[in-house]
Amino acid sequence: MAGEMSILGSAILALFLAGYLGQQYLPPPKPKVIGIDLGTTFCSVGVFHPGLGEVEVIGDLQGRKSIPSVVSFTVSGIHSGYEGQDLADANPLNTIYDAKRFIGKLFTPEDLERESTPYQFQVLHHNGSAEFSISTNRTFTVTPEYISSRLLLNMKKMAEGYLGVLISKAVISVPADFDERQRNYTVWAANLAGLEVLRVINEPTAAAMAYGLHKVDVLNVLVVDLGGGTLDVSLLNKQGGMFLTRAMAGNNKLGGQDFNQRLLQHVFARVHEQYGALPSHEGDIHTLRQAVEAAKLNLTFGQTSVIRVPLSLRGSVGSVVYEDVLTRQLFEDLNADLFQKILTPIEEVLREGRLDKSEVDEIVLVGGSTRIPRIRQIIAQYFGMEPNTSVDPELAVVTGVALQAGIMGGSWPLQVSAIEIPNRHLRKTNFL
Numbered sequence: 167m168a169g170e171m172s173i174l175g176s177a178i179l180a181l182f183l184a185g186y187l188g189q190q191y192l193p194p195p196k197p198k199v200i201g202i203d204l205g206t207t208f209c210s211v212g213v214f215h216p217g218l219g220e221v222e223v224i225g226d227l228q229g230r231k232s233i234p235s236v237v238s239f240t241v242s243g244i245h246s247g248y249e250g251q252d253l254a255d256a257n258p259l260n261t262i263y264d265a266k267r268f269i270g271k272l273f274t275p276e277d278l279e280r281e282s283t284p285y286q287f288q289v290l291h292h293n294g295s296a297e298f299s300i301s302t303n304r305t306f307t308v309t310p311e312y313i314s315s316r317l318l319l320n321m322k323k324m325a326e327g328y329l330g331v332l333i334s335k336a337v338i339s340v341p342a343d344f345d346e347r348q349r350n351y352t353v354w355a356a357n358l359a360g361l362e363v364l365r366v367i368n369e370p371t372a373a374a375m376a377y378g379l380h381k382v383d384v385l386n387v388l389v390v391d392l393g394g395g396t397l398d399v400s401l402l403n404k405q406g407g408m409f410l411t412r413a414m415a416g417n418n419k420l421g422g423q424d425f426n427q428r429l430l431q432h433v434f435a436r437v438h439e440q441y442g443a444l445p446s447h448e449g450d451i452h453t454l455r456q457a458v459e460a461a462k463l464n465l466t467f468g469q470t471s472v473i474r475v476p477l478s479l480r481g482s483v484g485s486v487v488y489e490d491v492l493t494r495q496l497f498e499d500l501n502a503d504l505f506q507k508i509l510t511p512i513e514e515v516l517r518e519g520r521l522d523k524s525e526v527d528e529i530v531l532v533g534g535s536t537r538i539p540r541i542r543q544i545i546a547q548y549f550g551m552e553p554n555t556s557v558d559p560e561l562a563v564v565t566g567v568a569l570q571a572g573i574m575g576g577s578w579p580l581q582v583s584a585i586e587i588p589n590r591h592l593r594k595t596n597f598l
C-alpha cells in the first residue's frame with residue numbers, strides 16, 4: 167500500500183516536474199496590458215516582456231517610437247500620427263494638435279479664446295468645454311477626447327500589429343497637475359478607443375520608475391520635463407515604496423519651439439544681411455524651420471552645423487542658396503536667457519517642498535529638449551551633481567508606464583501594486 171502510494175506520488179511529481187520544465191520551452195507569454203504615454207506633441211506605446219524582464223517601446227513600420235499627436239481630417243477620412251502631421255501644411259484648418267491642452271478642461275469663453283489664438287484650426291466654446299470645428303465635404307465638430315481617442319487607437323493598433331495579439335487593457339500617463347475631470351476625460355478617450363484603463367499614472371512618477379527609482383533607496387526625486395512647448399518640474403517624495411508628488415511648478419510657454427524661434431530669427435537676420443531681403447514665401451519659411459530644427463539637433467552632438475537652404479527672395483534678388491555655419495556657442499548665446507529660466511520653477515518646487523537642493527537624491531530628465539548640453543550643464547551646476555540620463559528622455563515616461571502595465575498585468579516579479587499616492591489638493595505654479 168505504502169509502495170503504491172509512493173509510486174503514485176512519484177508519478178505525480180514527475181508530471182509536475184515535466185510541466186514545470188516544459189514551461190521553459192514554451193514561447194514566453196505575450197504582454198496583455200500596454201503602457202501609453204499620451205503626450206501633448208508625441209505619443210508612445212510600450213510593453214513589459216515578462217520573459218525578458220524588460221520594457222520594449224514599440225516602433226511603427228519605419229521604427230519610429232515617438233508618434234506625433236496630430237489628427238487630420240480630410241474628405242477621404244481621419245489620419246493620425248505621422249500621416250496627420252504630413253497633412254498639416256496642406257490642410258491646416260482641419261489638422262488638430264495639442265488636444266491635450268483642452269481635454270477635460272472647463273473654460274470661460276474669454277479664456278478659451280486666449281488659449282486658441284496660436285492655432286489655425288477653429289476652437290469653439292461649447293457649454294464650458296472646447297470643441298474643434300472641422301470642414302471637409304461636410305462641417306462638424308469633434309471633442310478633444312475624440313482626438314485623443316484616435317491617437318490612442320493608433321497606439322493600440324501599433325501594439326497589436328507588433329505583438330500579433332488583440333489588446334484591450336492599458337495603463338496611461340497624465341500630467342501630475344491634471345485634475346479629476348481631465349483624468350476622467352482621458353480615460354473616456356481610451357474607452358472610445360476600445361481600451362480599458364487599469365490605472366492612470368502621473369508622468370513624473372513614470373519617469374522616476376523608468377530609472378528604477380521605485381526599487382532603490384531614494385527619498386527625494388526631482389523630475390524636469392522640458393518638451394517642445396512646456397516645462398514641468400515635479401518634486402517627488404518616496405514614502406514606503408510609493409511616490410508622492412510634493413510640489414509642482416512650470417512654465418507652459420517654454421520649450422524647444424522657443425529655442426528654434428531664436429535660431430530662426432538669427433537666420434532671418436543673416437539672410438537680410440547678405441541679400442537685403444527677408445524670406446517671404448511660405449515654402450521657404452517652412453524649409454528654414456526644418457533646417458533650424460535639424461541644426462539644433464546636430465548641435466547636441468557637434469560644435470557646428472551647416473545650414474544650406476535654397477530661397478526665392480522678393481524683387482531683383484531672386485533665387486539664392488543661403489548657406490551658413492551655426493555653432494553651439496551661438497545657439498547657447500541666442501537662448502541664454504531662456505535656458506536660465508529653467509531654474510525658476512526648480513527653485514519654486516524646492517521652496518514649496520521645503521527642501522534644500524542638497525537634499526535632492528536623484529534628478530530625472532524628461533523631454534527631448536533636456537538633451538541640450540547647456541541645459542544639462544545648468545541643472546548639474548545648480549545641484550552640484552549630474553542628472554541621471556541613461557534613459558532616452560523622450561521615452562522615459564512610456565518606459566515607466568509600460569513597467570506599471572507589467573505590474574498590472576501580473577508579470578512583474580515584485581509584488582508592487584500601488585506605486586503612487588494620489589494627491590488632490592496640489593496646484594501647479596506657472597512662471598511665464
Ligand SMILES: *[C@@H]1O[C@H](CO)[C@@H](O)[C@H](O)[C@H]1NC(C)=O
Binds near residue numbers: 241242303304
Ligand atoms: C464625403 O466624401 C466621402 C469620400 O469621398 C464620401 O464617402 C462621403 O459620403 C462624403 N460625404 C458627404 C456628406 O458628401
Ligand SMILES: *[C@@H]1O[C@H](CO)[C@@H](O)[C@H](O)[C@H]1NC(C)=O
Binds near residue numbers: 293294
Ligand atoms: C453643461 O455643463 C454642465 C456642467 O458641466 C452640465 O451639468 C450640463 O449637463 C451641460 N449641459 C449640456 C447641454 O451639455
Ligand SMILES: *[C@@H]1O[C@H](CO)[C@@H](O)[C@H](O)[C@H]1NC(C)=O
Binds near residue numbers: 346347
Ligand atoms: C470622474 O469619474 C468618476 C467615476 O466615473 C466619478 O465618480 C467622478 O464624479 C468623476 N469626476 C469628475 C470631476 O468628472
Ligand SMILES: *[C@@H]1O[C@H](CO)[C@@H](O)[C@H](O)[C@H]1NC(C)=O
Binds near residue numbers: 461470473
Ligand atoms: C546634421 O548631421 C547629419 C549627420 O551628421 C548631416 O547629414 C546633416 O547634414 C546635418 N544637418 C545640419 C543642418 O547640420
Ligand SMILES: *[C@@H]1O[C@H](CO)[C@@H](O)[C@H](O)[C@H]1NC(C)=O
Binds near residue numbers: 377379529553
Ligand atoms: C542613475 O540611476 C541609477 C539607478 O537608480 C543609479 O544607480 C545611478 O547612480 C544614477 N546615476 C546618476 C548619474 O545619477
